Amino acid sequence: MRRFLLFIDSMILWLLLTWPFNQLWPYNIQSILVGVAISLLVTLIFGKRFSQRPIKWFEPQRYFWLILVYMPIFTLQCIKANVDVAYRVIHPKMPIKPGIVKVKTRLKSKIGRTVLANSITMTPGTLTVDIQDEYLYIHWIKVYAEDEENATRLIVKKFEWLLIKIFE
Amino acid sequence: MRELIGLIIIGIGVAFDFFGSFGLIRLPDVYNRLQAATKGVTVGTWGILIGVCVLSGFNSLGVKALLAVILIFFTSATGSHALGRGAHKSGIKLWKKSVCDKYEEDQ
Incomplete structure (x- = not known):
């Protein structure tokens, strides 16, 4: 198979x-x-x-979520990320407040975690630095929340529910 | 008409590439620079490739351009993880105005 x-x-x-x-x-x-x-x-x-x-390759609803829901959301987030970075770079005072935060994911499969890390890297202001089991370390260009729960809510939740439907 | 749309998409891509390179020079430390390099340059290159696809139509060249879009999505994000992790492991500190470093605390 x-x-x-x-x-x-x-x-x-x-x-x-x-x-x-x-x-x-x-x-x-x-x-x-x-x-x-x-x-x-x-x-x-x-x-x-x-x-x-x-x-998992033979379940058509996964392709539906991947192509019709994940891809448009992801493209939108990518363009937003670029406008965001361009704004921070051109602004004379450079409004950045960087730091590395820790977030937790509910995804179990390896491919799901990989795609989650890649998605986080392509969304506004975040970059995955390392992954250890279920914790991801994320460099955030403007830290809105330092603690784990709020950072998880702000960073991971955008994609996690969708990736659970696609990969789990 | 198709030519005009393709050229506009290529132009947007080049603009994003420019902002990415500008950020690479202007931002303070290696992690912030990685952010600009990954996001700006990836989407800029996607713009150029999709513009090429629109210009050439759905043939040998256009399909290769679309395939390159998918491959760049995986390789550029993965490459930035590797660079960021390697920089942190080799002991490069964050910028002095950074607010927190949970990764350092957990090591």
Whole structure:
């Protein structure tokens, strides 16, 4: 199951990278065959470590939350982050008050925590420095709350409920 | 029309790249500079790539540009975690006006 999924994924990646569909038919068969060979090789080497619970790949509601809800929210947050950083940089007095705070997450899976850390890095004014089990250490460019509960509420809650739906 | 939209998106991307680089020079310590570098430059580069995709249409070049957007999302954020963690482990202090450092307390 795992190996099959990894094969499909690496094949899709290969097809997108080489794009053999320029003429109508025949497609560029050589390119596709090389892709099959390389995907098989990758599958043989890394198949065991691919996914913790492969059944999650077959639940369509996860894709719904990922594509229709997470991606628009994330894009909006990214643009907000950029305007925020640009404002702080151009402002003559530089309104920053940096510090490292500690927050707690309820996510269990490794991929969920990874995506949470990446999302936090791309949202306004926060950057994940380290992760130890369920605690994340976050550099905040303007610290609004030093204690754990309030920092968690302000930083993590924006994405956590969504990532629980997608990855848990 | 399509050309105009693509060029506008590329222009916005270049502007964000500029602010990111400006922050890299102006902000005080390595962590703040990482913030500017990660956010500004990532979204600036996304703008340039999506502009290229709009200009060229949905063909070989455009699909590669979109793929690069996804890869940059993972690599740039991960790279900034690695840099920040490495800087902290090697003992670089936060800026003198920083308010708290919970990471230092927990070590």
